[in-house]
Amino acid sequence: MACSLPMPESPTPPRGGVADFLLHRLERALRERARYRYVRPSVLPDGPGYRIESPCCSRNVDANGGVIDIARLQPAADAAALALAHKGQALWQLQARDHAAGCWAEPGPAAPLPDLLAQLCADTERVYWP
DSSP states (O other), X not given: OOBOOOOOOOOOOXXXXXHHXXXXXXXXXXXXXXXXXTSOOEEEEETTEEEEEEEOSSOSSOTTOOEEEEEEEEXXXXXXXXXXXXXXXXXXXXXXXXXXXXXXXXXXXXXXXXXXXXXXXXXXXXXXXX
8 A cells, every 4th residue: 555645735624514514424424334333433623624533443553452543534636526526516535544654545536425435434345444
């Protein structure tokens, strides 16, 4: 898994109103995940997007079961994604944490948030929930 450079910084959206609604939407979606349903992940603001962290239940990354980064959701920044966003849905990018390398993996292709949440919650390849 190749590591990426940090996502481009953009102004942090105001935390209130719509932004809070999105954070709660992410938390609610994560309750339906397939892996480690008995722990409660945290969704935290991360620049213009969100970072998800959770206790390490498998002990694969942290032998003591400490809190580890799971994923990042960031608004898509490229021109093609922005053009598609004008058709009704904002596009986002999902990143997994490369724990071995200590960095975030390259973000996946831009997609609507519901599609990325489904990918994150199913995680059949154990990319996000190690």
